Amino acid sequence: xxxxxxxxxxxxxxxxxxxxxxxxxxxxxxxxxxxxxxxxxxxxxxxxxxxxxxxxxxxxxxxxxxxxxxxxxxxxxxxxxxxxxxxxxxxxxxxxxxxxxxxxxxxxxxxxxxxxxxxxxxxxxxxxxxxxxxxxxxxxxxxxxxxxxxxxxxxxxxxxxxxxxxxxxxxxxxxxxxxxxxxxxxxxxxxxxxxxxxxxxxxxxxxxxxxxxxxxxxxxxxxxxxxxxxxxxxxxxxxxxxxxxxxxxxxxxxxxxxxxxxxxxxxxxxxxxxxxxxxxxxxxxxxxxxxxxxxxxxxxxxxxxxxxxxxxxxxxxxxxxxxx
Amino acid sequence: xxxxxxxxxxxxxxxxxxxxxxxxxxxxxxxxxxxxxxxxxxxxxxxxxxxxxxxxxxxxxxxxxxxxxxxxxxxxxxxxxxxxxxxxxxxxxxxxxxxxxxxxxxxxxxxxxxxxxxxxxxxxxxxxxxxxxxxxxxxxxxxxxxxxxxxxxxxxxxxxxxxxxxxxxxxxxxxxxxxxxxxxxxxxxxxxxxxxxxxxxxxxxxxxxxxxxxxxxxxxxxxxxxxxxxxxxxxxxxxxxxxxxxxxxxxxxxxxxxxxxxxxxxxxxxxxxxxxxxxxxxxxxxxxxxxxxxxxxxxxxxxxxxxxxxxxxxxxxxxxxxxxxxxxxxxxxxxxxxxxxxxxxxxxxxxxxxxxxxxxxxxxxxxxxxxxxxxxxxxxxxxxxxxxxxxxxxxxxxxxxxxxxxxxxxxxxxxxxxxxxxxxxxxxxxxxxxxxxxxxxxxxxxxxxxxxxxxxxxxxxxxxxxxxxxxxxxxxxxxxxxxxxxxxxxxxxxxxxxxxxxxxxxxxxxxxxxxxxxxxxxxxx
Numbered sequence: 002x003x004x005x006x007x008x009x010x011x012x013x014x015x016x017x018x019x020x021x022x023x024x025x026x027x028x029x030x031x032x033x034x035x036x037x038x039x040x041x042x043x044x045x046x047x048x049x050x051x052x053x054x055x056x057x058x059x060x061x062x063x064x065x066x067x068x069x070x071x072x073x074x075x076x077x078x079x080x081x082x083x084x085x086x087x088x089x090x091x092x093x094x095x096x097x098x099x100x101x102x103x104x105x106x107x108x109x110x111x112x113x114x115x116x117x118x119x120x121x122x123x124x125x126x127x128x129x130x131x132x133x134x135x136x137x138x139x140x141x142x143x144x145x146x147x148x149x150x151x152x153x154x155x156x157x158x159x160x161x162x163x164x165x166x167x168x169x170x171x172x173x174x175x176x177x178x179x180x181x182x183x184x185x186x187x188x189x190x191x192x193x194x195x196x197x198x199x200x201x202x203x204x205x206x207x208x209x210x211x212x213x214x215x216x217x218x219x220x221x222x223x224x225x226x227x228x229x230x231x232x233x234x235x236x237x238x239x240x241x242x243x244x245x246x247x248x249x250x251x252x253x254x255x256x257x258x259x260x261x262x263x264x265x266x267x268x269x270x271x272x273x274x275x276x277x278x279x280x281x282x283x284x285x286x287x288x289x290x291x292x293x294x295x296x297x298x299x300x301x302x303x304x305x306x307x308x309x310x311x312x313x314x315x316x317x318x319x320x321x322x323x324x325x
Numbered sequence: 326x327x328x329x330x331x332x333x334x335x336x337x338x339x340x341x342x343x344x345x346x347x348x349x350x351x352x353x354x355x356x357x358x359x360x361x362x363x364x365x366x367x368x369x370x371x372x373x374x375x376x377x378x379x380x381x382x383x384x385x386x387x388x389x390x391x392x393x394x395x396x397x398x399x400x401x402x403x404x405x406x407x408x409x410x411x412x413x414x415x416x417x418x419x420x421x422x423x424x425x426x427x428x429x430x431x432x433x434x435x436x437x438x439x440x441x442x443x444x445x446x447x448x449x450x451x452x453x454x455x456x457x458x459x460x461x462x463x464x465x466x467x468x469x470x471x472x473x474x475x476x477x478x479x480x481x482x483x484x485x486x487x488x489x490x491x492x493x494x495x496x497x498x499x500x501x502x503x504x505x506x507x508x509x510x511x512x513x514x515x516x517x518x519x520x521x522x523x524x525x526x527x528x529x530x531x532x533x534x535x536x537x538x539x540x541x542x543x544x545x546x547x548x549x550x551x552x553x554x555x556x557x558x559x560x561x562x563x564x565x566x567x568x569x570x571x572x573x574x575x576x577x578x579x580x581x582x583x584x585x586x587x588x589x590x591x592x593x594x595x596x597x598x599x600x601x602x603x604x605x606x607x608x609x610x611x612x613x614x615x616x617x618x619x620x621x622x623x624x625x626x627x628x629x630x631x632x633x634x635x636x637x638x639x640x641x642x643x644x645x646x647x648x649x650x651x652x653x654x655x656x657x658x659x660x661x662x663x664x665x666x667x668x669x670x671x672x673x674x675x676x677x678x679x680x681x682x683x684x685x686x687x688x689x690x691x692x693x694x695x696x697x698x699x700x701x702x703x704x705x706x707x708x709x710x711x712x713x714x715x716x717x718x719x720x721x722x723x724x725x726x727x728x729x730x731x732x733x734x735x736x737x738x739x740x741x742x743x744x745x746x747x748x749x750x751x752x753x754x755x756x757x758x759x760x761x762x763x764x765x766x767x768x769x770x771x772x773x774x775x776x777x778x779x780x781x782x783x784x785x786x787x788x789x790x791x792x793x794x795x796x797x798x799x800x801x802x803x804x805x806x807x808x809x810x811x812x813x814x815x816x817x818x819x820x821x822x823x824x825x826x827x828x829x830x831x832x833x834x835x836x837x838x839x840x841x842x843x844x845x846x847x848x849x850x
Contacts, residue, residue, distance in 0.1 A: 031727050031728055031731065032727065032728070032730070032731030033445075033731075034445040035445040035446075036730055036731050036734060037445075037726065037727055037730050037731075038369070038371055038445045038446035039445060039446045039447075040370040040446055040447075040448075040450055041745060041755075041758060041759070041772055042370075042450040042451070042754050042758060043447075043449070043450045043758075043771065044450070044758065044768035044769070044771045045765045045768060045771045046768055047447065047449050047450055047453070048771065050442075050447075050449070051444065051445055051446075051447055054442040054443065055443065055445060079443060081443070081444075081445045082362045082363075082369075082373065082445075083362050083363060083496075083518075084363055084365065084368050084443060084444070084495075084496040085496060085497055085500065090518075093518055093519075094518070094519060149549055149550075149553070152550065152553045152557070153553065156553060156554075156557035156559070157553055157556045157557045160557060160558075163557075163559055164550065164553055164554060164557060164559065165356070165543060165545055165550060165554045165559055165560075166520050166521060166543055167517075167520060177517070267546060267547045267550070268547055268549070268550050269550065270520070270543065270544065270545040270546070270547065270550055270554075272517065272518070272519035272520035272544075273519075276519065276546060277519065280360070282727075283695065283725070283726070283727055284727065285727055
């Protein structure tokens with residue numbers, strides 16, 4: 002188990018190293034932020050000063066070594082646009098993205114699993130057919146369009162819910178959270194729903210497929226014959242056995258939700274990291290790009306770890322082998 | 326009434342008239358397209374750094390809607406010799422924290438603006454001419470310049486003045502609000518990066534009582550989301566209204582559109598230096614070893630092939646204006662005689678034949694996709710128009726600005742669209758940096774991407790740069806522009822973009838050509 006963990010951590014470190022090298026090479030191919038942002042009133046001298054002050058006149062390998070040296074001391078560099086440490090810039094916005102992603106995850110489980118169970122247990126009734134048809138829309142409609150439709154319906158036409166920003170927030174541990182206030186929750190509802198639609202559909206369909214498969218297995222038949230109550234059969238024996246694919250999708254999808262929250266964040270003017278990374282790429286703000294990707298890689302590694310660990314809890318047959 | 330007039334008039338009003346000032350009635354919520362990345366007004370010249378600064382801080386001068394200078398923190402300025410300007414400052418001005426504004430703050434701000442080494446877009450060019458700032462007394466400064474600098478006030482006038490009492494502060498101190506203390510009409514209450522900023526009126530502003538008690542600026546980058554926020558009454562004003570939504574919004578009750586031609590010029594750069602221009606071919610697509618774009622008759626023919634009105638009418642739904650020169654009306658250097666070329670394919674064919682290209686030649690057009698609105702559509706329309714004149718368009722190639730700007734500046738294209746916003750009182754710096762002969766040592770022509778070179782033009786701009794008399798300077802610049810465009814057609818000006826805002830019932834907006842979305846441009850109805 003310990004060796005398995007160490008091996009995982011080593012892998013993560015190598016991924017981080019490769020990723021930073023790729024970012025450096027990629028950004029360098031395109032150019033540097035000075036040429037994109039400098040005032041058209043600047044002459045060659047000012048441009049040259051700016052370029053050398055930021056170190057872009059050094060060869061790429063030297064820039065990369067300087068970065069590595071500073072990174073080992075915990076300094077990823079100052080953003081060229083925000084003029085503050087890139088990690089701070091990310092951390093200011095990360096809570097907003099995290100709470101949105103968690104809210105979407107909760108919605109997907111709370112809505113997806115019950116509906117999937119209904120559709121799996123009673124495949125013939127009309128409600129199940131409606132659920133299955135709507136779920137196709139859930140993962141085929143572009144979230145950008147759905148987001149705008151939600152805004153049109155709930156904000157513009159009905160006027161029930163706000164569509165921009167985080168609303169009122171409460172500061173906990175130096176970070177701003179909106180799920181702790183009523184106003185914040187109202188602001189969060191539409192973006193969280195929009196972000197979760199795809200996941201709801203996925204969870205729903207997985208649950209349904211798992212349920213209809215499990216219902217025909219020997220142990221369910223046995224449980225029925227034994228006279229167990231239907232609630233216990235579904236709630237324990239069915240649910241527990243269909244959870245592994247659901248946990249995998251929800252867990253691994255969580256990293257994806259954070260990484261691809263950009264569309265939802267843009268449409269709802271949600272001050273998270275998604276919009277930040279697009280803006281940073283546009284102006285080649287390398288420290289922020291690097292810091293952001295490092296964070297995403299770390300999140301993915303941690304989630305994979307948690308997913309693997311949760312398998313052992315859900316299914317005693319799963320062992321985390323030393324060769325894994 | 327125009328915002329600047331109001332400001333100028335208000336400045337003249339005796340402070341005792343405060344009793345008669347209008348009651349602070351309303352609060353204002355604005356939805357702005359540009360995010361704010363720093364509150365430090367000296368860090369960058371980009372709107373991400375200075376868009377909100379116009380409400381929080383003042384400059385020495387104020388640039389009016391006619392782009393000319395009006396007194397702000399400076400009440401008068403004059404050169405006392407070739408290398409020295411004397412500036413008188415406004416008395417009885419206080420910073421938001423109550424500190425008195427004095428000449429020391431000018432010295433401090435000019436110095437700080439020139440020493441931001443970590444900025445990729447420093448304010449340095451605005452203070453480059455300053456050699457020394459001499460504080461004569463509390464309300465007088467003398468500024469020594471390295472060379473005679475008639476444009477000194479135009480340049481240092483753009484620097485926002487912050488309080489010297491904070492001493493050695495960095496951007497983080499501004500972002501936290503600690504040092505974000507100016508003399509402007511609004512005070513900073515809070516700022517949440519990426520989401521919103523809150524301001525409150527500074528009732529002691531020297532320009533009079535600001536119109537709104539509380540102002541909230543929400544940053545909404547997505548244009549559809551901005552429109553939806555206006556329609557759902559979450560904001561009162563939005564900027565950068567997408568052109569496809571303008572007609573729809575006009576039809577909504579309680580929504581008003583405010584649009585004005587802006588200083589944003591889109592023009593076509595042509596490669597005027599390479600004999601083997603990278604994207605010029607003969608009319609069958611084979612490489613060509615002479616560059617037809619170097620012939621002025623070809624350039625004039627291209628200009629006559631572009632139906633500018635068709636582009637502004639159809640691609641931009643009239644939210645753009647045909648351009649025939651680099652200056653806008655009212656700007657120093659504007660020439661009445663330079664009108665946009667009319668679409669005239671017959672005359673163009675004659676010119677092409679005269680130049681030795683009766684069968685035309687081949688050309689690839691380049692543009693950036695994500696810089697200005699609808700550029701890709703406009704350049705496709707232009708490509709078809711040019712093709713109708715017998716020139717073979719090999720391709721229209723549009724790329725992300727980060728890639729495009731580097732390649733364009735390196736001279737890797739032959740004909741490419743570029744945007745420039747020159748909101749200066751006159752065109753002297755635009756002409757110096759954009760069109761004078763490229764010369765690293767002399768520091769001129771830094772952004773002359775087409776490598777235009779004409780000694781006569783250079784001399785006129787050089788004279789203008791040294792001319793202290795405004796009228797004479799404007800006249801020299803006008804002559805220079807008439808050579809640049811009228812005689813040489815060094816670039817093809819195509820259109821000026823409109824800037825467009827929308828307001829809800831109860832609010833109105835001063836559409837302005839500088840494309841500023843500050844609270845001072847909003848008025849309650």
